Amino acid sequence: MFGNPSPNTCLFIFLGEISLRKHEQTQGFLLITPSLILIFGLTIYPIVYGVWLSFFQKHSFFPGQKFLGLGNYIYLIHDPEFWISLWLGTVYALSTTLFQIIVGVIGALLLNETFRGRNFVRGAILFPYMIPTVVAIILWQWLLNDEYGLINSILLSLNIIHRPIIWLGKDNIMLSLVLISVWEFFPFVLVSVLARLQTIPPSLYDAAKVDGASAWNRFFHVTLPQIKNVLFVVILLRSIWMFTKFDTVWLLAQMGGAGRYIRTLPVYTYMRTFTYYEAGMGSALAIIMFLILVGSTAIYFKMFRREEEL
Amino acid sequence: MARSGSFFSLRGLMIYGGAGLFLLVSAFPFFWMISTSFKPLREIFVFPPYFFPKEVTLASFEKLFGQTNFIYYFRNSVYVSSSATLLTMLVASGGAYSLTRFRFMGREKIASLILFTYMFAPIMIIIPFYILIRKIGLANTHLSLILANTAFCLPFSLWLLRTFFQSIPPVLEEAALMDGANRFRAVLHVILPLALPGIIATAIFTFILAWNDYIFARILITSDKLKTLPVGVSDLHNAAVIDWGMIMSAGMLITVPVLIFFIFIQRYLIAGWGAGAIK
Numbered sequence: 001m002f003g004n005p006s007p008n009t010c011l012f013i014f015l016g017e018i019s020l021r022k023h024e025q026t027q028g029f030l031l032i033t034p035s036l037i038l039i040f041g042l043t044i045y046p047i048v049y050g051v052w053l054s055f056f057q058k059h060s061f062f063p064g065q066k067f068l069g070l071g072n073y074i075y076l077i078h079d080p081e082f083w084i085s086l087w088l089g090t091v092y093a094l095s096t097t098l099f100q101i102i103v104g105v106i107g108a109l110l111l112n113e114t115f116r117g118r119n120f121v122r123g124a125i126l127f128p129y130m131i132p133t134v135v136a137i138i139l140w141q142w143l144l145n146d147e148y149g150l151i152n153s154i155l156l157s158l159n160i161i162h163r164p165i166i167w168l169g170k171d172n173i174m175l176s177l178v179l180i181s182v183w184e185f186f187p188f189v190l191v192s193v194l195a196r197l198q199t200i201p202p203s204l205y206d207a208a209k210v211d212g213a214s215a216w217n218r219f220f221h222v223t224l225p226q227i228k229n230v231l232f233v234v235i236l237l238r239s240i241w242m243f244t245k246f247d248t249v250w251l252l253a254q255m256g257g258a259g260r261y262i263r264t265l266p267v268y269t270y271m272r273t274f275t276y277y278e279a280g281m282g283s284a285l286a287i288i289m290f291l292i293l294v295g296s297t298a299i300y301f302k303m304f305r306r307e308e309e310l
Numbered sequence: 311m312a313r314s315g316s317f318f319s320l321r322g323l324m325i326y327g328g329a330g331l332f333l334l335v336s337a338f339p340f341f342w343m344i345s346t347s348f349k350p351l352r353e354i355f356v357f358p359p360y361f362f363p364k365e366v367t368l369a370s371f372e373k374l375f376g377q378t379n380f381i382y383y384f385r386n387s388v389y390v391s392s393s394a395t396l397l398t399m400l401v402a403s404g405g406a407y408s409l410t411r412f413r414f415m416g417r418e419k420i421a422s423l424i425l426f427t428y429m430f431a432p433i434m435i436i437i438p439f440y441i442l443i444r445k446i447g448l449a450n451t452h453l454s455l456i457l458a459n460t461a462f463c464l465p466f467s468l469w470l471l472r473t474f475f476q477s478i479p480p481v482l483e484e485a486a487l488m489d490g491a492n493r494f495r496a497v498l499h500v501i502l503p504l505a506l507p508g509i510i511a512t513a514i515f516t517f518i519l520a521w522n523d524y525i526f527a528r529i530l531i532t533s534d535k536l537k538t539l540p541v542g543v544s545d546l547h548n549a550a551v552i553d554w555g556m557i558m559s560a561g562m563l564i565t566v567p568v569l570i571f572f573i574f575i576q577r578y579l580i581a582g583w584g585a586g587a588i589k
Binding site: 133138245286 | 322329332333335336340356357400401402405407408411413415424427430441457461465493522525547557558561564565576
């Protein structure tokens with residue numbers, strides 16, 4: 001269909017090159033313009049407006065505002081609720097990320113082996129990640145129900161516990177939240193690592209086997225260096241997303257009476273804005289959240305990216 | 311194939327046991343949801359519970375459709391998610407093609423800007439977004455929800471489509487262009503057929519993201535009849551006496567469209583994931 005270009009075509013292309021380039025520039029720019037308009041209008045502009053709002057006292061519904069300068073920020077520094085939510089949010093983000101990484105890497109190593117039904121299992125483990133969060137929460141609420149839940153029933157019948165555990169009460173709700181979140185999000189880690197594992201040449205393992213390396217040594221000296229880069233990115237993304245996770249935490253908090261014990265920073269931000277109607281204060285919290293993320297990302301890069309040239 | 315050994319070796323047993331455990335943990339809750347939604351009320355509140363319903367009934371589904379606005383929620387979800395997907399794909403496929411095939415000033419800057427906005431969580435955008443939406447009088451409309459979902463999905467779709475377009479060698483359309491086809495025809499006949507799987511996969515991801523959205527719908531929509539499924543169902547759950555059978559049947563019906571789409575794209579999933587573009 002597309003034969004070799006004739007000498008005439010080549011000449012034509014050569015002569016047309018200069019005008020074509022200009023034409024290319026315009027065409028390329030025209031194609032990206034709608035995306036840029038939407039990104040600026042729907043994301044960049046609201047974010048800049050949010051920074052501006054954080055300097056005002058502003059009701060979430062009614063018009064009118066009062067300039068406070070750094071007033072909202074100064075208030076928050078003296079607000080114990082803010083520090084509690086920061087602490088709970090950090091505990092939540094770090095613990096869920098850690099367990100997601102552990103479960104995800106183990107799962108990826110396992111599903112990288114060959115066995116019958118592998119593709120089916122690879123598809124099925126993505127289920128928790130793909131379903132709406134509200135489904136994940138109602139499912140686990142039902143499984144963890146203290147009176148009629150399946151989990152208590154199994155633990156009781158196996159004699160592991162002797163009295164039903166109040167999973168969503170104030171003592172255990174953080175634990176339950178971490179379990180549910182790890183269940184919901186570990187597939188992301190698993191699939192990211194698995195995609196990388198599939199590109200490791202088997203010859204690397206054969207060489208290590210010839211050298212008599214144990215399975216443990218092979219993991220540390222062959223697999224780990226290979227997946228180091230993908231882990232770097234996955235840990236970064238997951239901890240950012242867990243630190244800003246709203247729906248999973250909020251939905252679980254809504255259901256029981258113990259919501260106060262999982263009031264993380266994103267939930268507190270939402271409550272300031274839509275329960276207390278303080279949009280200025282809510283914006284200040286969102287900006288603080290963003291600054292914490294930028295700061296920790298910078299530290300993370302400094303700590304773990306120094307030796308490599310990436 | 312031979313590396314893993316047979317089912318009966320110790321290694322084989324560990325692999326099958328481990329895979330079985332992962333399968334159980336991931337998929338069992340879904341089975342439990344289905345089982346509960348077909349149980350009559352008296353079997354739901356039995357302790358210890360039965361794994362399978364002794365008597366299969368559709369009572370929970372009847373209640374869901376008869377006594378709640380579920381059918382409205384479903385229709386709204388379909389409308390909002392499809393519109394957001396359509397808008398995102400129309401804008402993003404041109405944008406992503408431009409980012410991979412044209413050279414123009416600031417191209418790399420635009421690409422990093424997109425990656426940067428992809429890092430913003432919904433909770434950071436929604437407060438100013440909501441105030442602005444109220445100012446222009448769009449609060450409590452589906453249009454506001456479509457725009458919010460598009461804002462959230464666009465950077466991610468651009469990024470994903472870009473990796474798909476990058477995997478198609480530019481030589482192909484250059485050959486078509488030399489042959490005298492114009493850019494539009496070259497794209498239509500050469501690039502589109504090759505990029506179609508990637509475009510469909512991206513569209514489905516976008517649809518699933520919009521379908522699963524809770525926070526935008528929670529904040530932007532106040533009328534019950536305009537609510538989408540995640541918000542509508544979470545409100546059913548917050549009623550004073552929780553009807554677990556009805557909730558589980560609702561949960562099952564929200565999940566089914568996701569599952570159907572998911573089976574379609576599973577093939578492309580791991581490849582796209584490898585490119586580091588999945589949210």
